[in-house]
Amino acid sequence: MPRPTALLLGTIGHARKEWESLSEIAELKEITTGTRESVIQDFKDGKYDGVVAIYRTYDSAQITGRFDKDFVSQLPSSVRFLCHNGAGYDQIDIEPCTARGILVAHTPGAVNNATANIAMMLILQALRKTYIAETSLRKGTWRGQLPLGHDPDGKVLGILGLGGIGVALSTRAKAFGMSLIYHNRREAAHNPAGAEYVADLAQFLGRCDVLSIHLPLTEVTRHYLGKKELLGLKKGAVLVNTARGAVIDEAALVEVLEAGHLGSVGLDVYEEEPKIHEGLIKREDVVLFPHIGTFTIETQKKMEVLVVDNVCSALTRGKLLTVVPEQKGKEAEIQENR
Structure with a gap:
């Protein structure tokens, strides 16, 4: 044969x-x-x-x-x-x-560990607004206009999608002293860090100090987070996305940022990669990575x-x-x- x-x-x-x-x-x-x-x-x-x-x-x-x-x-x-x-x-x-x-x-x-590492890195950098610190230093103005940041300890981290990457992130975030909640369609079978399951999306979003997104992109999850959902986050909350850009309505995200509702954002993925919304690029309260979640040897x-x-x-x-x-x-x- x-x-x-x-x-x-x-x-x-x-x-x-x-x-x-x-x-x-x-x-x-x-x-x-x-x-x-x-x-x-x-x-x-x-x-x-x-x-x-x-x-x-x-x-x-x-x-x-x-x-x-x-x-x-x-x-x-x-x-x-x-x-x-x-x-x-x-x-x-x-x-x-x-x-x-x-x-x-x-x-x-x-992909779990590498992507979770990038998510944790974005959480920490968004909390501390390190982009402002680094650009100020490179411009020769030392800290420049860097505001005081936030510690992760005690913050409520909401994990949207507790799959393999979400689980890997939960164990890392727990080591930083964060409280953990998650939202899935159904309760996760594997939850080693003991994150609390919140079945109602609106309640889940309203409790997040930090939201990390780990949903696959499907027709159901496209623009899963629009203006309504983003405004449902706590005022001053941090949003991080290492999943797929189109899970968030990028234009709505910019609008909510410009309204001052979110504290900061960390993104590794974008709705129309490699194109990035101009409203994100110009903001100092946004940390941007060029889709490097799995970019390790x-x-x-x-x-x-x-x-x-x-x-x-x-x-x-x-x-x-x-x-x-x-x-x-x-x-x-x-x-x-x-």
Whole structure:
């Protein structure tokens, strides 16, 4: 029987050896340049017929664009598995994949610690308004107009989404003396730091001294926090987002900041990356990072290895290790749709 084929979309920087080791069980192909149109044409020409599993990097969106219904419909009929490098997978429309019998994997767990570290860093910097301190120093004005900051001790940290990253943040924040509450659709099964569950969103927001966002971006969570919700936070509260920018209505956030309702903000993600709302850039009470939550050697390696492991499992066992929640428990049924 012919060997299966695995296709890499994008480039691998830290687990190249692991990817190439798959050549023992499969033929390996790669697409590292091109356009959405050229890739689709290659699919139509049969260049990638026989591909069973696709390794998709986050940055490969610059080549293919979104894995939307149109793009998924152009994939070779042999494709059964799509292995995405990223805990968030909002670049992929799951429904058309499911309809075609394609299972999708992501990289939960691998990103937890690094992203939680960035969230904690943003919390501390937003509380102390370190941007003002650093820019003043670099301008030669020592502290400049730096106001007194706030300590994290005793502050109520609200975690919106107590998943893997939220749990990792909760253990870090507890070490800084913060009180912990969280809001999920349902009570979390894993809560090692003992955060208090608050089922009502409005009540939850009203208790937050600091709000840290850890929701995936879906059609349900897009603009989950609009003007009403942002004004529902305590006056002077700190808001931090390391999830996805579009979970917040960015224009509303700027409006609420300009009204003086929030104390400060720390952001690693934006609604239209890499574009950032001008109203955020010009403010000294906003700490801005360029989406570096998982930007460490160790975490990038863990993520890439996990994707390779998913491809390997798909090719050898016909199963994914970390299937996306929408498909979890339905794998056999989905594959039967083929």
